[in-house]
Amino acid sequence: MTGMMNDWMSEGPPMTILVVDDEEPVRTFVSTVFRRDGYQVLSADSALRALELWRENRETVDLVVTDFHLGRPTAGALIDAIRAESGICPFLVLTGAMSEEERAAVGPKVVGILHKPVRHAELLAAARRVLFGVVSRE
Numbered sequence: 001m002t003g004m005m006n007d008w009m010s011e012g013p014p015m016t017i018l019v020v021d022d023e024e025p026v027r028t029f030v031s032t033v034f035r036r037d038g039y040q041v042l043s044a045d046s047a048l049r050a051l052e053l054w055r056e057n058r059e060t061v062d063l064v065v066t067d068f069h070l071g072r073p074t075a076g077a078l079i080d081a082i083r084a085e086s087g088i089c090p091f092l093v094l095t096g097a098m099s100e101e102e103r104a105a106v107g108p109k110v111v112g113i114l115h116k117p118v119r120h121a122e123l124l125a126a127a128r129r130v131l132f133g134v135v136s137r138e
Contacts, residue, residue: 015131016040016057020050020066020078021094026116030065030094033120034127046070047078054082054089061089063130065123068095068106068113079109090130094118 017034021027022045031041042057044050047070054061064082066075075093082089091110098106098113107113111130114122 014038014040015062016042016060017127018050018054018057018061018064018066019043020045020047020064020070020075022046022067022070026067026094030118030123033123034065037124039127047073047075050078051081055085058086058089063090063092063127065092065094065127068093068098068102076106076109079106083109092126092130 017039019027019030019034019041020043021030024045027043027045031043034041040060042053042061044053047066050064050066054064064078066078068075070078079091082091093106093110093113094116095113096116103113112126114126
């Protein structure tokens with residue numbers, strides 16, 4: 001599958017993933033996994049910084065991968081803000097724990113929820129499922 005991914009990605013500019021996590025080791029791990037697979041990566045340590053980066057790069061961000069428990073503003077607020085401005089940007093949520101109420105609130109807004117600790121292969125597989133389904137911006 002990696003060969004197919006790299007062949008497909010070589011036909012145009014690399015896809016861009018915005019990684020949001022307030023824990024530096026997690027943010028670094030996730031960013032590194034994606035960079036090593038050929039993606040362009042933007043990273044943010046808060047929802048506010050993520051929203052700034054998204055606004056600066058909205059034409060190129062193909063996927064947002066965010067921790068659920070970011071503090072204030074929340075990941076839910078980040079998702080709502082980007083959805084209000086874009087409507088089409090897909091989100092994957094990473095979480096160590098999530099209540100049924102939280103899952104019910106965020107579930108319909110995201111394309112997937114991955115539980116920490118997330119494995120390298122699981123993270124890439126989830127991103128590939130999302131990105132191969134995203135319509136190209138031509």
